[in-house]
Each structure stands twice: as C-alpha cells, then as structure tokens.
C-alpha cells in the first residue's frame with residue numbers, strides 16, 4: 001500500500017497564515033495547499049486535525065468508515081435555528097431523520113409533482129429580471145428561496161413569505177458575520193451576530209409552528225408538499241417526531257437548499273457571460289430545444305452542452321466548498337493515524353482544483369465533462385450515506401432555471417465581472433454583480 005504524503009504545519013505558522021488571510025478560511029486553505037500540498041496535518045490549540053484532499057482518503061472517510069467520522073461540532077453553531085436536525089445530527093439521531101426523509105426524496109414522481117411550482121416561480125423570476133439591470137445574486141436567491149419554501153410548505157406559505165424571507169435574510173447576514181469572525185467558534189458569546197441569530201431563529205420558529213399547527217387542523221386532501229409528506233410518514237411509520245422535530249427538519253431543507261442552488265446558478269451565469277463562445281453554444285442549444293422534463297436523462301439528451309456547463313460549474317464552484325468531520329475513535333488508514341476528536345476538513349473546492357486530476361483547474365472548460373468523470377474525483381454533493389439528500393431536486397431546479405434564463409434573455413455583465421469566491425459557509429460572491437440586457 002502506497003503511503004499518503006502529508007505535510008505538517010506548525011501552530012506558529014498556521015497562526016501567521018490565519019492573520020495573513022484575514023481569517024478568510026478559503027484563502028487560508030489556498031495558502032496551505034500551495035505551500036504544503038494537498039494533505040496537511042495542523043495543530044491549533046484544542047483544534048488539531050487534517051486537511052485532506054486525497055481521493056482515496058476522502059473515500060475512506062465518507063464511505064468506507066463513515067461512522068467513525070461523524071459531522072464535527074462546528075455544525076452545532078446552526079442549532080439555535082435547526083436544533084439537531086438531519087444536517088447536524090450524528091449516530092442514531094441522524095439515522096432516524098434520514099429514514100424519514102429518504103423515501104420522500106426518492107419518490108420517482110416527486111420532481112414532476114413540483115413542476116408547477118418550478119414553472120410559476122421561474123416565470124416570476126423572468127418577469128422580475130425583465131428590468132434594464134438587476135443584481136444577479138439577489139434575484140437568484142429570492143427565486144430559489146421561493147421555490148424551496150413553496151415545495152416545502154405549499155403555495156399558501158406566500159401569505160407569510162415576506163416576513164419569513166426577512167428573517168432568513170437577517171439570519172444569512174448574521175451567519176456571514178459569524179463566519180468572518182475569529183471568535184465565530186464561540187457562538188455562546190453575546191456578540192451582536194450571535195444575538196441576532198438566536199432572535200431571528202425564534203421568530204422563524206414561531207412563524208412556522210403556527211403554520212404547521214394550522215395545517216394539522218386543516219389538512220390537504222392529498223399530499224401537496226414536503227410538510228404533508230413528513231406529517232404522513234411520521235404518523236404512518238410511527239417515527240415519533242415531535243412537531244418541533246418536524247419543523248427543524250423542514251427549516252433545514254430550506255437553509256440547505258436555498259443559498260446552495262442560488263450560488264450554483266450565480267457562478268454558472270457569471271462564468272458563461274464571461275465566455276462568449278460558451279454563451280453562444282448554450283443559446284443555440286436552448287433555442288432549438290425544450291426538454292420533456294429536467295430530469296438527468298431527459299436533460300442530458302436534449303441539452304448535452306448546458307448539462308456539461310452545469311457540471312463544470314459544480315466542479316469549479318461547489319457551493320458547499322468545505323465540510324468537516326470529527327474523529328470518533330483512534331484509527332489508522334495507511335500511514336495516517338487519526339486521533340479521537342481531531343477535525344478533518346474536506347474541501348470539494350480544492351479537491352476539484354487539484355491539477356493532478358484536473359489540468360488547468362482555473363479554466364472554466366465544460367468539455368472536461370465530455371468523457372465520463374469518476375465519482376472519486378468529483379464530489380459537489382459529497383458521497384456515502386451523508387451525501388446531499390436534495391441533489392436531484394437541486395439539479396432539476398438549476399437546469400430548469402438556467403434553460404429558461406438563457407432561452408429568454410441575452411444578458412451582459414454591467415458591473416462585477418472580477419467577482420471572486422469567498423469561503424464563508426457557502427461559496428459566496430466577493431462583490432455585487434449587476435447584469436443588464438443586450
């Protein structure tokens with residue numbers, strides 16, 4: 001068995017790199033991978049562990065021995081909003097939650113049932129961006145938020161949409177502040193961002209608890225949305241979830257499925273508008289086609305080029321750019337000795353930019369996906385039992401939205417073409433991008 005090459009970075013060096021990166025984690029990891037290589041052992045006070053970018057080790061952690069690498073304590077910073085939901089839970093707690101969600105997300109007809117919501121929401125987006133110029137990320141995130149809240153709670157959620165959206169925007173802002181603060185890890189401190197996070201989380205809970213209770217009193221005749229499906233599954237299979245548990249699961253879907261999809265759309269449109277040849281190819285493809293559905297097979301057959309463009313976006317800009325795990329028990333894999341409580345960072349962003357597997361990784365080149373790419377080197381939704389449960393839904397929405405935008409409008413960048421990715425919780429834009437019509 002070949003050894004994995006691991007470099008060690010001293011505490012002193014890591015501290016100095018952290019300051020030099022202004023506590024921007026993406027910049028820090030960039031410096032680490034450039035100076036020390038793809039796999040780095042770090043030690044920092046109570047925090048020590050590894051940055052791992054080797055496909056074999058990543059496969060071992062996410063698939064072969066995933067139970068020994070649960071989600072790290074870092075995820076608990078979201079608990080005031082989502083409790084111990086599927087996104088943050090581990091062990092039996094997580095298993096119960098995945099068991100209720102999995103059959104719901106696996107229903108073959110699930111996506112088709114949401115076609116109407118996607119159609120209506122996409123038409124609203126197209127109408128909104130008809131104006132001369134618009135802020136790309138704000139428009140897209142309003143769109144994806146509408147889609148996911150309607151899919152989760154039905155279109156009657158529109159009655160409380162503005163209030164709900166306002167809370168979510170404040171929560172997102174607080175999350176950004178927390179991500180940028182060197183004290184972020186200490187979320188019990190009464191910092192303004194922590195206080196806002198807790199306050200807005202309580203507002204969201206109140207709003208949704210009333211909504212869910214109302215639905216229980218006046219149920220839909222046939223299941224219409226994810227809330228109906230969760231309530232039915234909970235009753236039928238006696239999962240024993242409280243209303244609070246169900247609310248936390250549903251808020252999680254919204255949190256996990258809103259910004260991630262909006263960011264993927266954002267980076268895709270930005271890259272395409274910077275590359276006239278790619279844009280031309282997409283426009284010629286979409287102008288001659290209307291896919292029967294936006295599922296994997298139908299879409300790759302009717303819009304093969306746009307399909308590659310989406311894959312390339314997920315490679316270069318995986319919205320969930322880094323995930324972390326915590327070692328449960330000491331274990332050795334090849335030459336690496338993982339010690340209990342060590343934090344392992346796996347970054348799809350750096351993983352997808354490793355020149356060993358991706359030549360000229362900085363170049364946006366959809367043709368990379370003309371040949372079959374191994375799942376071992378392409379992990380935008382990660383792998384193993386904890387892979388993204390909303391993957392099919394996200395891809396369906398992304399394909400449909402991009403298809404409609406590129407078919408309807410010939411857009412141009414007015415401002416912000418030099419926007420770069422910032423490694424906050426997700427891969428955020430460093431500045432505003434304003435688009436205008438041709």
Ligand code: HEM
Pocket residue numbers: 071086087088098252253254256257258260261264318319320323324380381382385386387388389390391393394
């Ligand atoms: C392009 C869009 C998306 C991307 C790139 C993405 C990516 C990911 C990744 C990488 C993970 C694994 C995180 C980890 O291992 O720590 C994950 C988990 C998850 N995602 Fe997504 N996601 C997207 C959209 C969605 C949508 C639309 C939903 C909801 C409908 C969703 C719900 C979830 C949930 C609930 C989990 C936790 C699963 C578990 O731990 O069992 N995601 N996502």
